[in-house]
Amino acid sequence: MLTIRLLGRPAIERDGVAIRPPRGRKAWALLTYLLLTERPQSRRHLSELLFADADDPLGALRWTLAELRRTLNIPDVLTSDPVITAFGDNVIVDVNLVTRDDTDPAPLLKAGGELLEDMNLASSSAFESWLLVERHRVSARIEARCRQVAVSLLAAGQARDAIGYAARAVARNPLEEGNHELLVRSLAATGDRVAALRQVVVCEDILRRELGLESSAALREAATVSTGNAVAPPLSGRAAGSSQLDAGRAAIVAGAVDAGLQCLRRAVTEASRYGDPGLQGRALAALGAALIHAVRGRDEEGSIALHEAIQLTTLTGDRATAARAYRELGFVEVQAGRRDTAEEWLTKAQAAAETDAEFAALLGLRGMNASDFGDYPAAFGYLIESVERAARCADHRQEAWSLSILARAHLLREEKNEAAAALQRSLELIFQQRWMAFLPWPQTFRAQLDLDAGNLDAAGDTLEHAWELACQLGDPCWEGMAARGLGLLNASRADYATALKWQDEAAFRCIRVPDRYQWVHAYALDAAVTTALKHEDVARATPMLDTLATLAAHCDMREFVVRAHVHRWRLGDGAALGTARLLSASIDNPALEDLLR
Structure with missing residues (x-):
């Protein structure tokens, strides 16, 4: 058995015994790139990436591939063009052991160090940038x-x-x-x-x-383990638990969050006391969803409740509760920018779903996750189906939600007509449903269209309304979006001082709670960096750009990773534009292509 260790100081082991490593740092760089990139890589691309400074780049690549084959003692891999990397089951890569969800989690406890620790290739700036992101x-x-x-x-x-x-x-x-x-x-x-x-x-x-x-x-x-509710309901048993569950749901919908949470906790306690795992699972799922959506900063507690619900549905076979719990866990991961775990939960939700309403909700989240990642073809597929299914089952709030995410994707691609049409329908449904708690989100995108068209007064009216409503709701996501827009509005009016104040406000609002939506934070940072660079304010742009680059890489927001490199190029990093083009190769966004030209 051959083990390739890329975390910490790289090494190769055969049956647990270290063997002679390949010669040269570029051999490790090449092996790592081939193992971790998603698609087969052409020899020309690899030679330009790592050996552009050699007299014969393709010859240097051939020598390095041969050196890797000798080290690994596997003659039929790392050949052909594109280069073959199918090592088979007898080769273990430590990165796969700790990142794949279907493996034993125990190696996580020993996973230390970063990828190719202390290894740098100053002569290959594009690879260095890729390695930093990776x-x-x-x-x-x-x-x-x-x-x-x-x-x-x-x-x-x-x-x-x-x-x-x-x-x-x-x-x-x-x-x-x-x-x-x-x-x-x-x-x-x-x-x-x-x-x-x-x-x-x-x-x-x-x-x-x-x-x-x-x-x-x-x-x-969290330092105090709950021992149940101090005040027990006057009745006990299954009827009490069921009535508390109904009352809790109704209170949450009505906006009485504290009372609703208390009822849901009582429902969990009574169902457990009575020994009804089905009722307990439904109560835990409702409690978990309420903790995630109705209050800020409670995602961890909510996630634990949802995990408990899933364990109970395994015993009871409650498909609908399992589907809801999987979807809510997926929502938490999407917002946090944990792409892979989000997809894992949403894939489970899709496997458990049966109704149009269930499919509409989970497909909307899959579309959001794909859009945040920069996979627009997948995003459009998920979101269009979500809208269709939501309309079919008359779930108009879900329809409005998915339309707003669809509009955002079109807006990011500068497909203005498509974005405007999706936003108009989303806003119509929001007003029909009197869903004012969601209104600021699509309003900020509507205002962005007006800003882009030069309709500053219309944009200003919309953004001011969105800001006031967001503050009344106390939603940091909506607040950050509205403040970002007001910053750009004032920049368009040549009021740079006021623009800075709003952009600082946006940055603060985006991070003031732990369970923040990371995409909004990156969106606000990108706007602030763009504004600072337009005014040649390098001292302001540089630290924000560092934060944006780190956040985008950590949360797998590929488009913001590319935009960060474009910003670096504008700050004088001559190699950054080439790196941006390399990193954007798999992102289907005409607006990004125009930017890179």
Whole structure:
């Protein structure tokens, strides 16, 4: 058995014994690129990527491929054009062991170091840029898997085992409050409240020192394991649990969130006490969804409740509850920019779905995830079907939601007529349904169309309305979107000072809660960098650009990765434009192609 280790200092082992590594850093670079890129690579592309400085780039590539074949002792791979990389089952790549969902999670506990640690190729700037992005992507995938395993173990009552995975997630990304919360919950669930509170202090210090943010109430509350509700319902048993579930759902819909959550928690308690796993699963799914959608900063707690619901549906065969729980977990991952885990949950949701309403909701999320990733063909396919299914079952809110995401995709591709048509229909449905809580989202895209057309007064009216409503709702996503638009509006009016204030406001609003929508944060940063560069404000643009590049790479937002490189080129990095073109090769966006020209 051959093991290729790319995390930390690279190495190759045969049956657990290290063998002579290939000669030269470029051999490792070539092997890593071939193993981790999605498509077969042509020899010309590989030679330009890694050996452009050689007298004979193709000859240097041939020598390096031969060196890798000798090292691996597998003569029939790394041949042909495009280069063949089918190593077979006798070759293990450590990156695959820790990033694939269908493998044993135990190696996650030992996965240390970054991809090709301490290895740099200054002579191959395009590869260096690819490697930087790939390091973020791999690290984010490991973090996401650690989180998923920790949540699953917590939900199964195995808190002691969850601690190690939660701690690894914290180590990978200590600036993510949700990772600390998982570790706090795991420690508290084992009875070690002192350690849980110590971790709370550690997280609070990191957030305050590194980001200038205060932690959420959910973090400290996580240090105390709930022992049920202090006030029990007057009735007990199945009838009490069922009535509490109905009351909780009704209260959440009516906007009485605290009362609704209390009822749903009681429903869970009563169903457990009565021994009704079906009712308990439905109550947990409702509680998890309410924690995710009705209050901010509660995604971790909500995810644990959904995992518990899924475990119960496995026993009861409750397909509909399982489908809902899978979809809600997918929503959490989409917003957080964890693409692969989002797809895993949404694929499970699709396998469990039967009704048009279920398909409409999960396909809308798959379209959102694909759009955030920069896969527009897939996004359009999912979103169009979602709209059609939602209309067929008269789920007009879902129809409006999916239309708004469809409009966003068209807008990002600068397909203005298609975006305007989708937005008009979305807004019509929102007003028909009196769904004011969602209105600011499509309004900001409608305003962007007006800005692009030079209709500044119309854009201003729309953005001001969106901002006021977003603030009344207290939704940081809508606030960030509206503030971004107001920044661009004032920049268009040549009021740079006011534009800066709004763009700073957008940046703050986007990150003021831990369960933020990462795409909105990147969207706001990109607009702020663009504005600063237009005014030759390099001192302002540079730190924001660094944040954008890191965020885009970590959350697999490929289009923003490309745009970050274009910004770097505008700041004087001559190689960045070529790298942007390389990274954009698989993104089907005419607007991006125009930008790169």
